[in-house]
Amino acid sequence: MAKRRSPQQVREALFEAGARLFAERGLAATNSNQIARAAGVGVGSFYRHFEDKHALADALHEDWTHILRLRSQEAAQAADGLEAQVRALVEVAVDLVEEHPDRFRVVSAHPPRRPALRLSLRPVEKRLAELEVQGELAPGVDPAVAAKAFEAMQAGVLAWWREDPSRATREAVIETLVALHPALAGRARASVR
Amino acid sequence: MAKRRSPQQVREALFEAGARLFAERGLAATNSNQIARAAGVGVGSFYRHFEDKHALADALHEDWTHILRLRSQEAAQAADGLEAQVRALVEVAVDLVEEHPDRFRVVSAHPPRRPALRLSLRPVEKRLAELEVQGELAPGVDPAVAAKAFEAMQAGVLAWWREDPSRATREAVIETLVALHPALAGRARASVR
Amino acid sequence: MAKRRSPQQVREALFEAGARLFAERGLAATNSNQIARAAGVGVGSFYRHFEDKHALADALHEDWTHILRLRSQEAAQAADGLEAQVRALVEVAVDLVEEHPDRFRVVSAHPPRRPALRLSLRPVEKRLAELEVQGELAPGVDPAVAAKAFEAMQAGVLAWWREDPSRATREAVIETLVALHPALAGRARASVR
Amino acid sequence: MAKRRSPQQVREALFEAGARLFAERGLAATNSNQIARAAGVGVGSFYRHFEDKHALADALHEDWTHILRLRSQEAAQAADGLEAQVRALVEVAVDLVEEHPDRFRVVSAHPPRRPALRLSLRPVEKRLAELEVQGELAPGVDPAVAAKAFEAMQAGVLAWWREDPSRATREAVIETLVALHPALAGRARASVR
DNA sequence: AATGAATGAGATTTCATTCAT
DNA sequence: TATGAATGAAATCTCATTCAT
Numbered sequence: 001m002a003k004r005r006s007p008q009q010v011r012e013a014l015f016e017a018g019a020r021l022f023a024e025r026g027l028a029a030t031n032s033n034q035i036a037r038a039a040g041v042g043v044g045s046f047y048r049h050f051e052d053k054h055a056l057a058d059a060l061h062e063d064w065t066h067i068l069r070l071r072s073q074e075a076a077q078a079a080d081g082l083e084a085q086v087r088a089l090v091e092v093a094v095d096l097v098e099e100h101p102d103r104f105r106v107v108s109a110h111p112p113r114r115p116a117l118r119l120s121l122r123p124v125e126k127r128l129a130e131l132e133v134q135g136e137l138a139p140g141v142d143p144a145v146a147a148k149a150f151e152a153m154q155a156g157v158l159a160w161w162r163e164d165p166s167r168a169t170r171e172a173v174i175e176t177l178v179a180l181h182p183a184l185a186g187r188a189r190a191s192v193r
Numbered sequence: 194m195a196k197r198r199s200p201q202q203v204r205e206a207l208f209e210a211g212a213r214l215f216a217e218r219g220l221a222a223t224n225s226n227q228i229a230r231a232a233g234v235g236v237g238s239f240y241r242h243f244e245d246k247h248a249l250a251d252a253l254h255e256d257w258t259h260i261l262r263l264r265s266q267e268a269a270q271a272a273d274g275l276e277a278q279v280r281a282l283v284e285v286a287v288d289l290v291e292e293h294p295d296r297f298r299v300v301s302a303h304p305p306r307r308p309a310l311r312l313s314l315r316p317v318e319k320r321l322a323e324l325e326v327q328g329e330l331a332p333g334v335d336p337a338v339a340a341k342a343f344e345a346m347q348a349g350v351l352a353w354w355r356e357d358p359s360r361a362t363r364e365a366v367i368e369t370l371v372a373l374h375p376a377l378a379g380r381a382r383a384s385v386r
Numbered sequence: 387m388a389k390r391r392s393p394q395q396v397r398e399a400l401f402e403a404g405a406r407l408f409a410e411r412g413l414a415a416t417n418s419n420q421i422a423r424a425a426g427v428g429v430g431s432f433y434r435h436f437e438d439k440h441a442l443a444d445a446l447h448e449d450w451t452h453i454l455r456l457r458s459q460e461a462a463q464a465a466d467g468l469e470a471q472v473r474a475l476v477e478v479a480v481d482l483v484e485e486h487p488d489r490f491r492v493v494s495a496h497p498p499r500r501p502a503l504r505l506s507l508r509p510v511e512k513r514l515a516e517l518e519v520q521g522e523l524a525p526g527v528d529p530a531v532a533a534k535a536f537e538a539m540q541a542g543v544l545a546w547w548r549e550d551p552s553r554a555t556r557e558a559v560i561e562t563l564v565a566l567h568p569a570l571a572g573r574a575r576a577s578v579r
Numbered sequence: 580m581a582k583r584r585s586p587q588q589v590r591e592a593l594f595e596a597g598a599r600l601f602a603e604r605g606l607a608a609t610n611s612n613q614i615a616r617a618a619g620v621g622v623g624s625f626y627r628h629f630e631d632k633h634a635l636a637d638a639l640h641e642d643w644t645h646i647l648r649l650r651s652q653e654a655a656q657a658a659d660g661l662e663a664q665v666r667a668l669v670e671v672a673v674d675l676v677e678e679h680p681d682r683f684r685v686v687s688a689h690p691p692r693r694p695a696l697r698l699s700l701r702p703v704e705k706r707l708a709e710l711e712v713q714g715e716l717a718p719g720v721d722p723a724v725a726a727k728a729f730e731a732m733q734a735g736v737l738a739w740w741r742e743d744p745s746r747a748t749r750e751a752v753i754e755t756l757v758a759l760h761p762a763l764a765g766r767a768r769a770s771v772r
Numbered sequence: 773a774a775t776g777a778a779t780g781a782g783a784t785t786t787c788a789t790t791c792a793t
Numbered sequence: 794t795a796t797g798a799a800t801g802a803a804a805t806c807t808c809a810t811t812c813a814t
Binding site for chain 2: 807808809810811812
Binding site: 390417418419429430433438439 | 803804805806807808812813814
């Protein structure tokens with residue numbers, strides 16, 4: 001008989017199976033039995049590990065957010081200069097999306113039940129507010145609105161790109177997102193002075 | 194006894210009830226019987242007007258897209274100059290969102306089954322391509338990516354704003370979206386020359 | 387095709403089927419599908435009429451209590467004298483048990499979820515309190531306790547008797563319950579004076 | 580680390596946990612895993628000690644019946660005179676209920692699967708039959724019916740009282756049960772002679 | 773045409789029991 | 794011997810759809 005998998009492995013298998021099925025057919029069209037079968041475990045095991053399929057989706061969100069936050073912090077510290085930092089953050093996101101396309105698809109298509117699982121807009125908003133004080137922000141740009149704008153733009157563009165990667169090159173995606181980042185949109189003027 | 198309604202009125206009632214329920218609890222958590230009851234008609238009548246709840250959701254998308262396209266064309270023709278045009282288009286979207294918050298919520302939270310029901314990115318993409326040829330586009334900005342970026346940013350910001358209108362003033366939302374519009378993000382440099 | 391039954395008839399069929407199955411195998415060993423099948427309707431119909439099987443059990447309680455109250459009031463008014471009244475009430479209960487043995491079995495074996503569905507002890511308690519004031523109650527007898535005692539004794543004896551009717555004659559059951567009724571247990575002494 | 584318990588101690592822990600959970604939420608709403616967890620042992624251990632939760636419930640019945648029988652025999656021998664004997668038996672029951680309210684709740688709410696586990700009515704019935712022969716039983720009272728009547732009345736009153744102890748004093752409960760005992764209900768007349 | 777009770781396939785969820793560790 | 798994760802049969806419950814009225 002096959003070696004019994006550890007609870008951790010079973011959870012991981014459910015996690016992967018859930019990500020794949022949710023990505024393929026959506027949350028609504030997937031049921032817990034399908035996930036269990038795809039993970040190679042019994043139905044009951046699904047419920048030992050997750051309250052229901054929404055809890056699994058939440059876990060996918062949490063995991064995604066966690067990894068993205070960790071890598072973003074690392075990348076921001078390593079980069080030098082505003083534009084380099086922005087580019088580094090965008091690259092982190094693009095890398096993660098290419099690394100785990102299924103998970104990104106799920107995270108991107110299904111809002112989490114608890115907004116707490118969304119990546120906080122706070123850090124970006126604070127950074128933009130500092131730039132505003134220093135007169136480095138384009139006129140009319142509100143830090144809070146701009147922070148949300150960038151988050152939505154990045155998520156939207158990445159989802160659109162992954163849906164059909166022939167729509168744009170990886171370079172074009174990155175450079176466009178960098179160029180449109182609120183912290184840099186006003187830069188042009190400054191650099192000309 | 195309630196006045197007998199015309200088929201057109203019944204359809205309208207189902208449309209409104211669907212928009213309200215989808216907005217309140219989401220597409221997945223709403224069923225056709227609930228919509229019929231909320232609209233004050235029998236379940237059977239629901240199926241006379243819509244194939245199923247997804248068809249109603251599609252109709253909401255189609256309707257939204259249609260109105261937005263009409264108003265946008267009008268506004269674009271009336272405005273003079275690039276910035277005025279962009280601002281006019283953003284204002285049209287903001288007005289529509291404020292006019293029909295429920296419908297916007299549905300359209301914004303649930304992607305249409307047929308992408309054909311989404312507003313085309315083509316016009317914006319073409320306009321940006323023209324600017325690029327004229328050297329008026331910020332360097333690094335890809336027209337196709339930027340068109341999607343703006344659509345996502347506008348939709349994301351408006352959804353975030355309507356979720357809690359105290360997050361920003363209407364002015365801040367409009368001005369930020371205008372300032373971050375790809376066609377204008379490069380403008381700063383140009384105007385300084 | 388068979389004539390469609392009215393909702394009332396369907397509910398009645400479920401009621402009867404539930405009473406029978408609960409009586410035969412108990413509440414825990416009966417499921418809603420079995421009740422529906424036994425009633426000759428689909429599963430969904432069960433849930434249209436009752437929230438779940440416990441709600442059906444509650445309805446059986448309510449119905450039983452309602453009928454017993456009505457008949458008891460009638461009987462009490464028709465009877466003359468304390469002993470005649472007590473005997474009339476006991477006979478009403480015995481008659482009902484013989485009329486609907488299944489329902490009695492259910493009511494007797496499964497306490498209702500909401501105690502409100504139990505027959506109130508209040509009327510008996512009040513009557514006993516009056517007798518106490520008049521010195522007609524045996525010494526040591528507390529009206530509230532005695533009211534409960536009689537209710538429990540009657541229910542217990544009837545359940546025991548119906549379980550195996552050869553255990554006692556109907557007469558013996560009635561006469562014993564009458565003789566042990568708290569209002570009469572003290573009578574012996576009084577009548578001898 | 581917890582001290583390793585002996586099999587006997589584990590069984591005792593399961594017994595107590597089962598009594599508590601059955602009393603709190605009922606037999607149907609409790610499962611073996613819950614009992615094991617509450618007892619601080621693994622699920623597997625539950626099945627080493629009891630076939631299933633019903634077997635545990637049966638053991639509670641058996642235990643209760645056993646203790647009650649022992650104490651009743653002792654009390655009956657120690658008491659002098661019919662009334663004293665009856666009072667002694669009632670007190671034994673009341674004491675036991677107060678000592679183990681949880682177990683009483685279980686025993687009282689759930690009939691045993693095998694009736695053999697119920698306390699036999701035979702001794703009381705025989706005693707009443709003797710009194711009948713001696714002309715000491717109230718007219719109309721059937722020994723078998725009366726034996727069951729008393730058992731039901733005592734169980735019912737005690738359950739009702741423990742459900743809300745403010746309903747009556749311990750004294751009132753005892754005295755009422757004694758006064759209504761079939762062997763004494765007829766006494767009034769006799770004692771007056 | 774309109775109604776809404778009825779339907780049953782299927783999704784969700786529980787839990788007694790097993791068995792590898 | 795004790796453990797508790799795993800299991801899957803079975804119960805509960807939902808809801809899109811039908812169809813007699």
